[in-house]
Amino acid sequence: MNLSEKNIPVHHLTSEPFQLMTLDTGHPENFNDVHRHNFFEIIWFLQVNENSRMELDFENHILKNSQICIIAPGQVFNMKLRGEKGYVLAISREIFKEACDVETILTGGTCPFSLDPQSAETCSIIVSLMEEEYKNASRIDLLKTYLRAFCIIITEQINIQDPLINDRQRIQELVRLIEEHYTTEKESGFYADQIKISTHHLNDIVRLSRGTTVKKMIAQRLLLEAKRELRFGALTVKEIAFKLGFSDASYFSRFFKKQTGLSPDGFKMGNH
Numbered sequence: 001m002n003l004s005e006k007n008i009p010v011h012h013l014t015s016e017p018f019q020l021m022t023l024d025t026g027h028p029e030n031f032n033d034v035h036r037h038n039f040f041e042i043i044w045f046l047q048v049n050e051n052s053r054m055e056l057d058f059e060n061h062i063l064k065n066s067q068i069c070i071i072a073p074g075q076v077f078n079m080k081l082r083g084e085k086g087y088v089l090a091i092s093r094e095i096f097k098e099a100c101d102v103e104t105i106l107t108g109g110t111c112p113f114s115l116d117p118q119s120a121e122t123c124s125i126i127v128s129l130m131e132e133e134y135k136n137a138s139r140i141d142l143l144k145t146y147l148r149a150f151c152i153i154i155t156e157q158i159n160i161q162d163p164l165i166n167d168r169q170r171i172q173e174l175v176r177l178i179e180e181h182y183t184t185e186k187e188s189g190f191y192a193d194q195i196k197i198s199t200h201h202l203n204d205i206v207r208l209s210r211g212t213t214v215k216k217m218i219a220q221r222l223l224l225e226a227k228r229e230l231r232f233g234a235l236t237v238k239e240i241a242f243k244l245g246f247s248d249a250s251y252f253s254r255f256f257k258k259q260t261g262l263s264p265d266g267f268k269m270g271n272h
Contacts, residue, residue: 017092018143020134023084034078034232040096041071042150044123045112047085054079054112058227061112066120068154072109076228087127091147098144100151102158103172107179110158119153126150167205170195174202174214182221183245188214223259226252230268237264 023045034055045052045067052063055078056071063084071077073093091099097106104110115123130146133139177191185191191214192199203213210217222244229240241252256264 017095018134018140018147019088019090020131021088021090023081023086023088034076036074036076037071037090038073039093040073040091040109041077042089042091042154043069043071043086044089044127045069045084045086049082049084052082052084056109056111057224059111063112064114066115067112068110068115068157069112070105070110070154072105072107075109076232087131089147095140095144095147099147100155102155103176105155105158107176113158115154115157119157122153123150126153167209170197170202170205171209174206174217178218178221182218182225183243186218186222186245188218191218219255219259223256226256226264227267230264231270237268240264 023043045063045065047065048063048067054061054063054069055076056069057076061069100106126146126149130143130150133142133146173195174191177194181190188199188203192202195202199214206212206214206217212220226240226244229235229243230237233240235243237253238249241249244252246252246255253264256262256267260267
């Protein structure tokens with residue numbers, strides 16, 4: 001099978017909308033080869049090795065003990081297990097949206113982030129309760145309550161790094177808007193109008209909190225989707241260009257080469 005014909009496998013939640021597994025005794029076949037999910041997955045890496053790493057949307061991450069990663073539906077994930085210990089929670093979209101209301105996580109998951117010792121201890125108690133309930137009565141309302149508590153603790157850890165609440169909410173709104181409109185709206189002004197602040201102010205917030213610009217965030221989202229389509233989809237370069245809102249394929253090719261140093265065909269064939 002050629003790379004251009006290869007479709008990325010999508011893993012589905014089968015019998016139940018919530019599953020709890022451990023990394024060492026769970027279902028390691030879920031980690032074989034590149035894949036994506038149609039559900040949310042929380043991985044808590046309690047104990048990793050010196051060379052433990054994972055790939056998420058074409059970015060490599062070196063893992064540390066007590067790190068958590070949240071993978072959103074559609075994200076491309078790859079990791080080879082090497083005896084790491086921890087928990088994997090597979091959660092339907094509906095249940096996860098009840099448990100977590102952080103827009104950035106709902107649209108794009110999180111890269112691995114660390115828990116402080118106190119939060120890790122609290123999360124350990126919650127997961128123990130969750131595990132006991134899951135193995136026994138498995139009452140979904142109780143499992144949802146534990147999951148909500150778990151999400152409150154871990155999202156606080158993310159938020160501590162960004163105490164400017166108004167700016168954080170604006171960034172969350174920007175991420176949501178880009179996710180919704182990036183194929184049709186490629187100008188910063190559209191997003192500033194939607195958030196009801198000036199383009200200059202929005203770029204200042206993005207620069208301070210993300211170290212980038214609105215334009216670059218839109219370009220990164222386009223590039224990520226282009227990479228997914230080129231590597232795992234069945235569309236031609238021309239079809240991808242039109243799907244992503246480019247007026248012609250040559251403009252798309254120039255955009256892709258400027259961002260990556262490769263032509264779309266070069267990336268599609270794995271020359272990177």
